[in-house]
Amino acid sequence: MEINRIIGSHADQLLPHQLLMSWLKGYKRPNDKILGLKAQGILEPLKKGLYIAGPSISETKPDTFLIANHLLGPSYVSVETALSFYGLIPERVYETASMTTKAPRSFKTAVGRFTYTRLPLPYYSFGLNMLQLPSNQYAIVASREKALCDKIVTTSGLILRSVRNAYDYLVDDMRIDESALKELDTNAIQEWLPDAPKRDSLGMVVKMIEQL
Known part of the structure; x- marks a missing residue:
């Protein structure tokens, strides 16, 4: 079928409901068709109104960073996920962690678990x-420095009271x-410190790095 071919050719992209409706404009009941495509494994829902190509049509999936940006917005990929991507930490990461200005959320999907932690403005930005992703699409990701700061800021109970504390952590x-x-x-x-949570802890991180 034509719709199956179209979905398969967009397997590396996210498929919002509006896009699917434009592809199905020749159907009298396009929402019923979408339900049928889901039942056949041709469409895989990520959340209400957002899909990817299902396992029966393609094994290709969009990049998890792209998915993370669109599951909840505004958001950007950060903390361990970004630190692992940059090669700063040795551990493999099994969920995609992001920051947002909205309430904390988590999504368990067919392509993995996605978590979102709230940060205040203007520090968030x-x-x-x-x-740039391999698919020539783009995702918003924390810089190395911001991902590290976010990790410290969002770790409950973590206070770095000295340069030694910062080094040990x-x-x-x-x-x-x-x-x-x-x-x-x-x-x-240092430019972020006036607006940052845990500014004293982040200040100790700066001092520690500058003493290395």
Whole structure:
């Protein structure tokens, strides 16, 4: 069928309900057709109104960073997910973690678990990069520095009271290499401090890095 071919040719993209409706404009009951495509595994729902190509039509999936940006907006990929992507931490990450200005949320989908943690403005908007994906689409991802700051800011009960505390947490607990820390832009972090949660802890991170 034509619609199956179209969906398969867009397997690396997100498929919002409005797009599907434009493809199905020749059907008298397009919503019923969408339900049928879901039942056949041709469409896979991520949340209400957002789909990807299902397993019976293609094994190709959109990039998880792209999915993360669109499951809940505004949002950007950060903390362990971004730190692992940049190679700053050795652990493999099994969920895609993002920051948002909205209430915390989580989504369990066919392509994995996505979590969202709330951050206040204007701190939320600092240190964001537009990352080009292999599909030539783009996703918003925290910079190395912002992902590290977000990790400290959002870790409950974590307070870095000294340079030694900062070193122990980043090098011993998170296992970030000293050489990688030296490459971080501490000037950028300092610019964020007046509007940042846990500014004293982040200030200790800056001091520690500058002493390496």
